[in-house]
Amino acid sequence: MTCYMSPLMTNFEYLRLILNKKYLCEGSEALVMTEDQGSEYKPHKVKVNIGTSVSQIALYRFDEKEKGDFMPFFNSSHHEPKRSDDAPKSLRAFCDYIVLAEKNSIVYIILIEMKRGTTAGAEQQLAAGYEFMNYIINSAFRIRQVNNMSDFSRENVIFRRVLLRLPVSPKLKTRPGDIRIEDRHGIIEYRTYNSFNLNRIL
Numbered sequence: 001m002t003c004y005m006s007p008l009m010t011n012f013e014y015l016r017l018i019l020n021k022k023y024l025c026e027g028s029e030a031l032v033m034t035e036d037q038g039s040e041y042k043p044h045k046v047k048v049n050i051g052t053s054v055s056q057i058a059l060y061r062f063d064e065k066e067k068g069d070f071m072p073f074f075n076s077s078h079h080e081p082k083r084s085d086d087a088p089k090s091l092r093a094f095c096d097y098i099v100l101a102e103k104n105s106i107v108y109i110i111l112i113e114m115k116r117g118t119t120a121g122a123e124q125q126l127a128a129g130y131e132f133m134n135y136i137i138n139s140a141f142r143i144r145q146v147n148n149m150s151d152f153s154r155e156n157v158i159f160r161r162v163l164l165r166l167p168v169s170p171k172l173k174t175r176p177g178d179i180r181i182e183d184r185h186g187i188i189e190y191r192t193y194n195s196f197n198l199n200r201i202l
Contacts, residue, residue: 011156012056012102014140014149019100025059033059033097033196035114035166044116044166046192048099051199056102062094093121095129101198108202109133110160116168126161126187133159160201165191 025032031050036043050057071094075087099110111129113122137157144152188201 009149010056010102010105011107011140011152012058012100014144014147014152015100015107015136016058018136018140019058019060023060023062025061031057031059033061033112033114033164035096035116035164044114045194046114046164046166047195049195049197049199050101051197053199053202054101054103056100057198058100060098060100061096062098090121090124090128093124093128094132095125098129098133099198101202103202105156107157108160109157110162110198110201112162112164112196114164114166116166119163119165122163123185123187126163130159130161161187162201163187163189164196165189167193 031048033046033048034043035046048057048059071092074092076092095111095113097112097114099108099112101108101110111126111133113125113129115122137154140149140152141154144150190196190201
């Protein structure tokens with residue numbers, strides 16, 4: 001049986017159909033990101049504020065501990081010393097969250113890595129998210145005609161890479177929306193305490 005899809009479906013809606021809903025943040029966590037790594041820190045929550053210009057949004061968290069392995073084709077990492085079947089360094093790196101946001105018929109793919117303290121590994125984690133989403137986009141383009149989606153457009157998809165810097169201590173609060181953009185291979189550094197204003201980076 002052939003699945004018929006309307007050619008009027010937007011790029012945003014088509015990408016949503018390709019990504020596994022298992023990793024979609026829903027309910028009370030639909031627009032809330034949590035940094036919970038490190039036993040020395042309490043979980044830190046940051047709310048995504050979308051304003052009025054974003055027409056559709058979806059937040060994904062590809063968390064292996066919480067929702068299972070989404071990269072089963074990669075070799076697994078082991079903590080035993082010098083295992084010959086260990087995954088190469090950074091192979092299974094991945095960013096904390098991926099946001100799909102639609103604004104004026106443009107789909108923004110925002111790759112987000114949350115860090116407190118050291119930012120080690122952030123660039124590799126964001127790069128892995130970028131390669132993953134390019135695979136999703138290429139898959140959408142590959143199957144566009146068989147799914148009656150001949151109008152799918154790569155040109156209407158824009159990437160943003162964001163390093164979300166959180167204070168190590170709750171006492172070190174920063175002003176909401178305090179953004180610092182640095183030339184870190186196209187990575188936007190966004191310093192905040194509890195909110196992430198999406199419109200500031202679109």
